[in-house]
Amino acid sequence: MIPLNSNFESKPVGLDVEKIRKDFPILDTQVSGRQLVYLDNAATTHKPVAVIERMKKYYESENSNIHRGVHFLSQLATKEYESAREKIRGFINAGSTREVIITRGATDSINLVAQSFGRKFIGAGDEIIISEMEHHANIVPWQMLCESTGAVLRYIPINDNGELILEKFDVLLNSRTKLVSVTRCSNALGTINPVEYIIEKSHQQGTPVLIDGSQSIQHGTIDVQKLDADFFVFSGHKLYGPTGTGVLYGKEKYLREMPPYQGGGDMILNVSMEKTTYNDLPYKFEAGTPNIAGVIGLGAAIDYINSIGMDLISAHEKELTRYALTGLSSIWQVILIGEPKNRAPVFSFILEGIHPHDIGTILDFEGIAIRAGHHCAQPVMERYCIPATARASFAVYNTFEEIDKLVLGIRRVLEVFS
Amino acid sequence: MNPEIRELYQQIILDHNKNPKNFGKIDPYNHHAEGFNPLCGDHLHLYLHTEGDRIVNISFEGGGCAISKSSASMMTAFVKGKTVQEAETLFNRFHEMVTGTGKSDEDYSDLDKLAVLQGVREFPVRVKCASLSWHTLVAALKQPETVISTE
Ligand SMILES: Cc1ncc(COP(=O)(O)O)c(C=O)c1O
Numbered sequence: 098m099i100p101l102n103s104n105f106e107s108k109p110v111g112l113d114v115e116k117i118r119k120d121f122p123i124l125d126t127q128v129s130g131r132q133l134v135y136l137d138n139a140a141t142t143h144k145p146v147a148v149i150e151r152m153k154k155y156y157e158s159e160n161s162n163i164h165r166g167v168h169f170l171s172q173l174a175t176k177e178y179e180s181a182r183e184k185i186r187g188f189i190n191a192g193s194t195r196e197v198i199i200t201r202g203a204t205d206s207i208n209l210v211a212q213s214f215g216r217k218f219i220g221a222g223d224e225i226i227i228s229e230m231e232h233h234a235n236i237v238p239w240q241m242l243c244e245s246t247g248a249v250l251r252y253i254p255i256n257d258n259g260e261l262i263l264e265k266f267d268v269l270l271n272s273r274t275k276l277v278s279v280t281r282c283s284n285a286l287g288t289i290n291p292v293e294y295i296i297e298k299s300h301q302q303g304t305p306v307l308i309d310g311s312q313s314i315q316h317g318t319i320d321v322q323k324l325d326a327d328f329f330v331f332s333g334h335k336l337y338g339p340t341g342t343g344v345l346y347g348k349e350k351y352l353r354e355m356p357p358y359q360g361g362g363d364m365i366l367n368v369s370m371e372k373t374t375y376n377d378l379p380y381k382f383e384a385g386t387p388n389i390a391g392v393i394g395l396g397a398a399i400d401y402i403n404s405i406g407m408d409l410i411s412a413h414e415k416e417l418t419r420y421a422l423t424g425l426s427s428i429w430q431v432i433l434i435g436e437p438k439n440r441a442p443v444f445s446f447i448l449e450g451i452h453p454h455d456i457g458t459i460l461d462f463e464g465i466a467i468r469a470g471h472h473c474a475q476p477v478m479e480r481y482c483i484p485a486t487a488r489a490s491f492a493v494y495n496t497f498e499e500i501d502k503l504v505l506g507i508r509r510v511l512e513v514f515s
Numbered sequence: 516m517n518p519e520i521r522e523l524y525q526q527i528i529l530d531h532n533k534n535p536k537n538f539g540k541i542d543p544y545n546h547h548a549e550g551f552n553p554l555c556g557d558h559l560h561l562y563l564h565t566e567g568d569r570i571v572n573i574s575f576e577g578g579g580c581a582i583s584k585s586s587a588s589m590m591t592a593f594v595k596g597k598t599v600q601e602a603e604t605l606f607n608r609f610h611e612m613v614t615g616t617g618k619s620d621e622d623y624s625d626l627d628k629l630a631v632l633q634g635v636r637e638f639p640v641r642v643k644c645a646s647l648s649w650h651t652l653v654a655a656l657k658q659p660e661t662v663i664s665t666e
Contacts, residue, residue, distance in 0.1 A: 129519070450533075451581070452578070452579060452580035452581060452584075453580075454580035454582075454641075454644065455524075455580045455581045455582070458523070458638065458641065459520055459524075462517050462519060462520050463517075470554065470556065471556045475556075478556065484556035484557065484558065484578050484579075485556040509520075513520055513524050513529075514524075514529060514532075514581070
């Protein structure tokens with residue numbers, strides 16, 4: 098297929114997409130007789146063979162419970178699990194694996210902070226700052242905390258381009274602010290936020306900051322120490338890893354002071370009838386048998402990403418972003434929701450008079466998978482006075498040709514409704 | 516054009532989507548219900564005026580996809596003037612048609628234009644869109660003021 102924007106300069110970025118696509122068996126799927134075009138990567142990414150095979154290998158030759166057996170398999174499983182934690186640590190450049198808590202996902206990680214840090218350090222009259230572009234996972238846990246403690250939730254507003262209004266943040270931040278929790282990148286708008294500024298400003302008055310990395314971790318290198326985030330959360334399944342895995346990075350100085358989140362096995366050192374002594378970090382926050390195969394699979398996903406190189410992935414995705422912007426802008430009926438200067442490969446759009454659900458259904462006939470809905474970010478929908486958007490989001494295995502198909506597909510939608 | 520797309524998005528559905536019947540808020544009304552489809556953010560208000568057991572006037576307001584909007588438009592046109600019992604029977608017929616629980620060769624011509632929504636049963640995620648206004652209708656008939664959800 099000849100690219101629609103044939104005068105578009107496609108710079109070779111040194112990434113062999115065709116080779117990468119072969120690593121993802123699901124991309125061969127046929128949808129109503131057509132080749133799948135998967136553009137719902139912000140919801141979840143597909144998994145490379147390396148991850149699938151790694152989990153299979155675990156169940157075939159390493160399966161055992163961890164941290165509690167003297168036998169061969171248990172020691173093997175423990176070693177592999179802990180080696181995955183080390184891979185995660187390296188990937189985000191945490192100072193120590195004590196600061197890498199393994200969870201079920203970003204939602205679980207945020208709830209952990211809300212329940213543990215929140216209940217200990219946040220009280221009546223205190224304030225928490227989030228933003229209008231948060232995913233429900235970074236809204237509801239704080240609302241629940243506020244309801245039970247009497248704390249107050251404040252929102253950094255967004256401008257028409259879908260960017261945070263930082264001057265408003267400056268005004269919201271005050272001595273009662275006990276935590277700031279914002280997303281690095283919006284799943285509903287594609288905006289990449291200047292979290293460096295927010296962190297620096299908050300730290301000037303000693304307020305810790307949680308960064309939701311769910312939509313940024315897969316698109317670029319992250320160094321939590323350089324960023325100086327106090328907490329950083331993400332889900333494994335958006336990073337080419339398995340579902341049911343997630344990470345909470347936290348600075349040790351906070352984690353040490355925080356009470357356990359859930360009680361059970363693995364998080365204790367000693368339990369007597371009277372009293373329990375909690376385990377050390379990170380185990381204090383990891384009650385019960387975790388998703389061992391999944392976490393080992395996440396380790397394999399990180400190896401896979403490193404084998405390609407995050408810089409190459411970012412460069413490729415930047416090209417896709419530019420190409421998609423050109424393609425989508427070529428259709429005058431397309432209204433982008435969110436036109437930030439700094440954007441991840443995530444595009445929300447609407448078509449005048451055509452509901453996103455209808456866009457999604459018609460594109461599905463063409464084999465094109467996008468998301469239609471409120472993207473668990475209803476405050477964003479409210480802000481723009483729309484019920485929903487259509488969203489196309491890209492990953493390392495997407496191509497220019499697939500963006501051409503999306504553009505043609507949108508033209509088809511307009512035809513149906515003309 | 517892909518024939519399956521046309522099967523779902525028939526011209527009459529597109530027409531009702533563009534120019535819905537009974538759109539707005541009637542005055543007076545003595546029944547009202549609100550319907551939500553949290554999955555897609557559809558939100559619908561249904562207003563009814565009954566005299567005795569007859570629906571003498573009906574209207575709807577709110578946004579939604581072409582399937583839900585055209586379904587609401589056709590539904591209101593169809594039940595206007597019918598009795599409450601007739602409307603409830605029609606609800607059951609319609610529900611059977613869009614969920615595909617009836618006989619596969621069942622003839623739904625008694626539902627008149629609404630039969631064009633038969634294609635929806637091939638699309639499980641869209642069944643809720645087609646039936647939202649009907650569920651809201653049943654809720655409105657039961658009580659003067661209700662909020663219902665399809666979830
Ligand atoms: C920005 C953001 N935060 C949090 C989440 C929640 O992730 P999970 O459902 O994997 O816990 C998502 C997922 O869509 C997201 O996009």
